[in-house]
Amino acid sequence: MNVLVIGNGGREDSIRWKLRNEGIHILRNIEDVTSKDLIVIGPETPIENGLTDELELKGIPVFGPSKLAGRLETSKLWAKEFMKRHNIPTAHWLTFTRGEQGMSQVINLLTDEHTRKRYPIVIKEDGLCGGKGVVICSNYKQVLDIIPSIFIDNIFNSSSNKILIEDFVAGDEASCFVITDGDHYKTLPFCQDHKRVGDGDIGPNTGGMGAFCPTSRITDKIKRTIEEQIVIPTLQGMKEECLVYKGILYIGLMIDKGGSPYVIEYNARFGDPECQVLMMLMKSKLYPLLEAVTQNKLDEQSDPIFHDGYALTVVMCSGGYPGKYKTGYIIDGLDKKKPDNVEIFHAGTKRSIKLNTDRKLGSWITNGGRVLNVTARGSSLENARKNAYGVAEQISWTGSFYRKDIGEDREIS
Structure with missing residues (x-):
């Protein structure tokens, strides 16, 4: 079984890590893919560019929505009008x-x-x-x-x-992930993302500074409401508009003080960094779910099983992110021994090819704004926090920074 994962961020690194642990061979080049293999599209841009449609025309199984179905993410205006047409709660x-x-x-x-x-x-x-x-x-x-x-x-x-x-909808943010073949779906544990760059949720928005899973703010009652008012109407609405949605549907939610959910945004792929905590927490195999989606047989698969406890990820960034930043700094601390319940996913790194006074041949250097995702499991959320931060504190490079409050409990603002 061979899989090619499109994309080079921390999200894609965690998917490859999960699949490798299941004995799946990871392909490196799209030219090597045949109709017997499977492609997972990680980021949103290839979806907007119609990669799923192009590959399916060649008979290659793809886990990811079509260009038109992907408009749930690629056009916020289209998504808003879609929600209005199907009475899905949004601001x-x-x-x-x-x-x-x-x-x-x-x-x-x-x-x-x-x-x-x-x-x-x-x-x-x-x-x-x-x-x-x-x-x-x-x-x-x-x-x-x-x-x-x-x-x-x-x-x-x-x-x-x-x-x-x-x-603006005040409340608690939550990320809902739905695996679907268009007719059937399975929901994954709800995550909470930290979007703003600074501790205490201050500063500009980013691609995500950290996340944890599951979030205790989503009660069974709220889950049922989300399913009845948002998940089912979204998938049914897409079918009614002849836009069968296949892949992962990421629904960004805000839960107000009364427990009512509102859709803040849709995304047509796994969230980043939420994917990292989901992969870390998933106990059962991922590949059968991916394959079943491409074959329209998701109903034949059991619901995924997750480890007890929590997973949390801390995103380590280049100085200046999400604004302008410099790259090429050598990363110190990656060679230090880490606990078995901690993984470091690479989001914006590359191997150096030059040998000079500052850099050893083959050293990891920075190559992006979000550089590393230090991801840990723990029996409690606090335990997962300690495990992740304990490793993050040992890693550094010139200008590196990360939020110190990922997973801290807060009241609804």
């Missing part, structure tokens, strides 16, 4: 067009006295932005400071000219 929004006119419309809207009482508000790009195209503004001044960069400069490099202004 109220308005749509504007990038440019001077659109910016003026937003300014006029947000100077209205009634509107100004609704802060904070959310400014969200329609197109893909690597997890960074969302800004939460707490007051009118913050809006005035940021909207020229979004409406005129397109600082997030979105491919779309549409921008959403959305109500």
Whole structure:
């Protein structure tokens, strides 16, 4: 059994690690794939570019949605309109067009006295932005400071000219992952992600600074509500619109104080870094589920089994991330012995090929903003935290940093 995993981040590294532990041979090049093999698409860009459609036309099994079904992620506006059509709970929004006119419309809207009482508000790009195209503004001044960069400069490099202004939903974030072949589905344990760059959830949004699983904030009652009001209507709605969804559906949720769930966003792939904690916690095999999805036989598979306890990951980053950062720094500490319940997944690294005074031949060096994912299991959430941070503290490079509060308990804001 051979699998090619598309993508080179921490998410993909954890999938490869899980499959290798199941005895699956991991292919390196797409040219080596045949119709007897299987391809897993990790990131969102290949989905937007139609890679699933292209490969399926060649008879190659693919775990990932089609280009059109992937619009649940690749167009936030399309996803919002889809949710409206199928009565799926989400925050109220308005749509504007990038440019001077659109910016003026937003300014006029947000100077209205009634509107100004609704802060904070959310400014969200329609197109893909690597997890960074969302800004939460707490007051009118913050809006005035940021909207020229979004409406005129397109600082997030979105491919779309549409921008959403959305109500802010206060509550607890949770990540829901659904494996589906379009007709049947299985839900995985709920995760909690930490998006903002700084301790205490301050600073700009990132691709994700850490995550843990499971989250105790999702009760059995809330799970049933999510399934009835969101998961089932989403999959049924896609079928009704002739867009059968296959692969992993990631539903970003906000649970308000009353326990009501709202969809913040859809993603058409595993979350990063949530995938890392799910792979670490999964006890049963992953490959049979992936294969069953490609064969439309997910109903023939048992529900996945997970280890008791918790998993937590800490994302170690380059100085300056999520803004500008430098790469090429040698990483110290990777050769130190680590406990069996800790894995280090590589998100933005490469092997050096030069030998000089600062670098040994073959040393790991930084090659991205999010560099390493130190991921641990533990009998409790606090135990998993101690295991992950105990290893993260032994690793460093010039300018490296990470959040120190991943998995800490917080009240709903």
